Amino acid sequence: MNNVISKINFDKAGYYVFGLGAIVLLGFWHGYISELIAGTSRHASLFHFHGVMMSLWIAMLIVQPILIRKKKFAAHRLIGKFSFVVMPLLVLSILQVMHYEGLLFPEEALTFLGVMNGSILMSTFYLIAIANRSRVAIHARAMVCTGITMIQPASDRVLFHLFKMEFPTIIFVSWAMIYALLIVLIVMERKEKAGRWVFPFYIFMHVLLVDSTLFNARIPGVDPAFGKWFLTLSLTTKPTVVVKDLPIPKNEIDRYPGEWGEYDAGQHNDKFTIHKHGDQLWGTRIENGKPDSTRLLYQGNGEFIPDKYKPFARLIFRMKDGKAEAFTFYYGAIGRSGQTKRRK
Incomplete structure (x- = not known):
């Protein structure tokens, strides 16, 4: 076992991973x-x-370093064996999400890097960690990298919901935070003799696999054939949706009209207006400076499907005191925008 003592106390890493958990919750x-x-x-x-x-996986990243710190080596090894099951299932779950979204949005051609970047990052650094179980300096750093891979999916949502940022600013800020963290780690351990290459290698892999997706990078000879093949796999199935066009009850139709969305002057304006036309409801939003309107088809129980985006888009409203106060916009079975609240 490597006896080099790192300036970074990786046996305390579990406590720091609580921060990752907080970002994920937010x-x-x-x-x-x-x-x-x-x-x-x-x-x-x-x-x-x-x-x-x-x-x-987050729980394991928290517990494992703490077990080492408390010299519970047998428990650490037992949970380590459990990771042989958890990591493949975690990668499978990532691929299922990508597959499901690909079925819902066939017009957005899937690329190899767009589908596989997260799975490759997680798998690569997990395998590095497992291959170096007896070399603590490498093992610990590689496991930390699996946690770093989980930052962006959560930080993107924090920046959107709490700070009202929009694409591509969200992406750049998340990447800046990740690279800043890695640079700090690299500087802190610049005099180490073992495992020092892991964090620079992660930066290289992130640039290669993740940053390139911003430009919809395609690999010659692989794309777009990979995306078409990927969607033929039996990882998930496209949801079956029955689109109804029920009459909106007269005692309910006035619950929904109004302006919806959040507004932050000069930064964020995603106003969505619902208005009544006779016994129908219509929704309008501004896209590229032009109004985009569609009829809202009533499905019952406070649910509507926009006619233009059927069958997979739907608005599900939340009621309070007999009036709609918020809705979630779903694509298929994905809540894509969180809850949109009434402006007035």
């Missing part, structure tokens, strides 16, 4: 965790599976 509170607690979630079961696998 990021996924809107549109997922809050709806689970309220019992209103409409997410497909594969998203719950993905959430469980991610939660298990």
